[in-house]
Structures are given as C-alpha cells and as structure tokens.
Amino acid sequence: MKPITVNSERSYQVIFTDNLNRDLSALIQGRDVVIVSPKSIVAGYRASFPAEHLLIEVADGEEQKSIQSFGKVSEELAASKLDRNCLIVAVGGGATTDLAGFLAASYLRGVEWLAIPTSLAGMVDAAIGGKTGLNLSAGKNLIGAFHSPSAVLIDQRFLSSLSERDLKSGMAEVAKCGFIDDTQILNLIGENWRDNLSELIYRSIAVKAKVVSDDFKESNLREILNYGHTLGHAIEKHSKYFLRHGEAVALGLRFAAQLSFEFSGLSSHHLDKQNQVLDTLELNAKYPKGSWPELLEIMRSDKKVRGGRLRFVTLSALGVPTRAENITDQQLEKAFLESIGE
Numbered sequence: 001m002k003p004i005t006v007n008s009e010r011s012y013q014v015i016f017t018d019n020l021n022r023d024l025s026a027l028i029q030g031r032d033v034v035i036v037s038p039k040s041i042v043a044g045y046r047a048s049f050p051a052e053h054l055l056i057e058v059a060d061g062e063e064q065k066s067i068q069s070f071g072k073v074s075e076e077l078a079a080s081k082l083d084r085n086c087l088i089v090a091v092g093g094g095a096t097t098d099l100a101g102f103l104a105a106s107y108l109r110g111v112e113w114l115a116i117p118t119s120l121a122g123m124v125d126a127a128i129g130g131k132t133g134l135n136l137s138a139g140k141n142l143i144g145a146f147h148s149p150s151a152v153l154i155d156q157r158f159l160s161s162l163s164e165r166d167l168k169s170g171m172a173e174v175a176k177c178g179f180i181d182d183t184q185i186l187n188l189i190g191e192n193w194r195d196n197l198s199e200l201i202y203r204s205i206a207v208k209a210k211v212v213s214d215d216f217k218e219s220n221l222r223e224i225l226n227y228g229h230t231l232g233h234a235i236e237k238h239s240k241y242f243l244r245h246g247e248a249v250a251l252g253l254r255f256a257a258q259l260s261f262e263f264s265g266l267s268s269h270h271l272d273k274q275n276q277v278l279d280t281l282e283l284n285a286k287y288p289k290g291s292w293p294e295l296l297e298i299m300r301s302d303k304k305v306r307g308g309r310l311r312f313v314t315l316s317a318l319g320v321p322t323r324a325e326n327i328t329d330q331q332l333e334k335a336f337l338e339s340i341g342e
C-alpha cells in the first residue's frame with residue numbers, strides 16, 4: 001500500500017509495512033532509541049528490536065495516561081541521560097502513543113518520536129495527527145500538546161493479537177470516518193468488514209490525514225473528527241473506563257445522529273443507516289438512562305466547551321458534517337432517551 005502523507009507543523013508519512021524491523025531500522029539510523037510500550041505487548045515483539053534500545057514499560061490502558069505514570073516515565077528517561085537527538089518509539093495502543101508522544105513533546109522541550117500503533121483505534125485515529133496528552137481526574141486529555149511523530153508505521157499483523165472486543169471497539173473510529181466523510185467505508189463494512197479490513201484501515205487513515213493536513217490545530221475542520229466524542233468521552237469517563245473508547249464512542253455516535261436528525265436535517269433513512277452500521281459491528285446501543293445528569297455535567301467540563309456552551313458535530317447527511325449548538329438541556333435529554341437511554 002502506498003504511504004499516506006500528513007502535512008502539519010511538519011510533513012510525515014504513514015507507512016504500511018510487512019517488515020517492521022527493516023522499516024524501523026531505516027528510520028532509526030543509528031540514533032539512541034527509547035521504546036515506550038506496555039508490558040503486555042512487549043514480549044510479543046521485543047526480540048525483533050535491537051536489545052541495546054532502552055525500554056520503558058508502561059501500564060496497560062488509560063491508566064498509563066495519568067500524571068503519576070507520566071512522572072515515572074519522565075524520571076526513567078531523564079535517568080538515561082539521553083540527549084535531544086534521541087528518538088522515542090511508541091509501540092502500543094492509543095493510550096501509549098498519546099503518552100509517549102507527550103513525553104516526546106516535553107522531554108528536553110521536545111524530541112522526535114515514531115508511532116507504531118498496535119490497536120485498530122491507534123492505527124486509524126490516535127497515532128495519526130499529532131495530538132498527545134494525559135488524562136486528569138476532571139476529564140480525558142486535559143493536558144497535552146500538538147506534537148507530530150516523524151513517521152507512523154502500520155503493521156497490520158499486530159491486529160491478530162487483539163481480542164474480538166478491542167477489534168470491534170476500534171471499528172467505531174473506522175465507521176466514524178465513513179459517517180463524516182468517506183461513505184464508501186459504510187458499504188465496505190456492510191459487505192463484510194473483516195474481509196475488507198485492510199482497505200477500511202487505509203481509507204480511514206486517508207480521511208484523518210486529509211482533515212489533519214487541513215486544520216492541524218483544530219480551529220474548525222478538525223472538529224469533525226470529534227463526531228460522537230462529546231458524549232462518548234463522557235460515557236467513557238462515567239463508566240470509569242470499563243467501556244473501551246470505541247464502545248463509548250459508538251454510543252456517542254448514536255446520540256449525535258439523533259441530534260443530527262432533530263437539529264441538522266439528517267433524514268430518518270440516513271439515521272437508520274448509520275445505526276445499522278453500528279449494529280453490524282455489534283457495538284453498544286444502550287446506556288442507563290439514570291446516568292444522564294452526570295453525563296451532562298461531565299460533558300460541560302469537556303475541554304471543547306467554550307463559554308459553557310455545548311456544541312456538537314452533527315451531520316446534515318451521511319458524509320456531510322455540520323455543527324449544532326444552542327440545544328436546550330431538555331432537548332439533549334430527549335435525544336439521549338430516544339437514542340441510547342434505557
């Protein structure tokens with residue numbers, strides 16, 4: 001597959017590889033390397049990376065994106081006394097690339113990094129676009145920096161070690177790319193998403209690369225990548241990260257489609273079509289209705305809220321994103337109950 005170029009504060013390539021060792025060595029070129037990776041996946045690939053590289057092991061999942069974990073990995077890196085010419089290589093899911101990318105943005109005021117995403121959500125979303133950061137108890141990704149990697153290496157063989165749950169959860173971000181832009185993605189999911197996985201990954205990365213190249217710092221267009229994420233992030237936090245990111249986003253997507261239907265002119269046919277895609281992927285459809293007051297409060301603390309006003313990315317048709325604001329709390333609650341509340 002041809003590499004995809006992302007243009008942001010620097011231009012870099014998303015490289016599709018079937019020989020990770022060879023392509024990684026070409027990018028490293030004798031530099032001091034620090035691999036940041038969760039214990040649970042290190043064992044699977046460590047033998048293929050030169051042993052002299054410093055390895056910093058991190059926790060699994062969102063736990064690694066805490067201030068405490070960041071402090072620990074920063075101390076480990078500083079103890080190695082590596083200079084500004086070092087290269088941080090993140091090997092893991094979205095939480096790992098977010099953490100390691102932020103480490104790269106901050107260590108010695110900024111060093112280069114490479115992203116090697118091992119989860120589907122990491123490949124199509126988190127590792128692309130240069131958003132890096134940590135969670136605070138007040139919310140997800142409240143501390144962070146825009147700091148693009150020097151390259152992203154996609155080795156789809158990592159996907160074979162994912163659980164069914166993680167694979168399906170990652171598909172929520174793939175479907176999102178179909179809802180907001182490339183509607184051919186929706187047809188490919190409908191035909192047989194497992195057989196079409198390589199093309200789905202390629203097309204989703206192409207959507208993300210196009211959007212990020214147009215609006216790296218999210219002044220407007222990049223917001224469309226947040227379709228379904230305002231409520232999705234709130235549900236993820238409300239569930240205490242029991243739900244995977246994509247599972248929570250799938251709920252947020254159903255809610256956002258309902259808002260689209262009610263406030264942005266999305267037809268009932270497109271509303272149903274969107275929800276059928278999520279059903280095909282067997283992604284979550286319901287969340288307890290009693291949680292609404294807390295979800296509303298969490299949404300209000302989202303970093304995307306400006307002047308206390310909730311603003312949502314919505315669709316006027318599949319593939320045509322727009323925005324909806326000034327929706328009253330009662331209207332939001334009604335949309336929640338009609339879409340996912342049970």
Ligand code: GLY
Pocket residue numbers: 125126128129131222225226
């Ligand atoms: N995950 C949304 C973005 O990268 O902007």
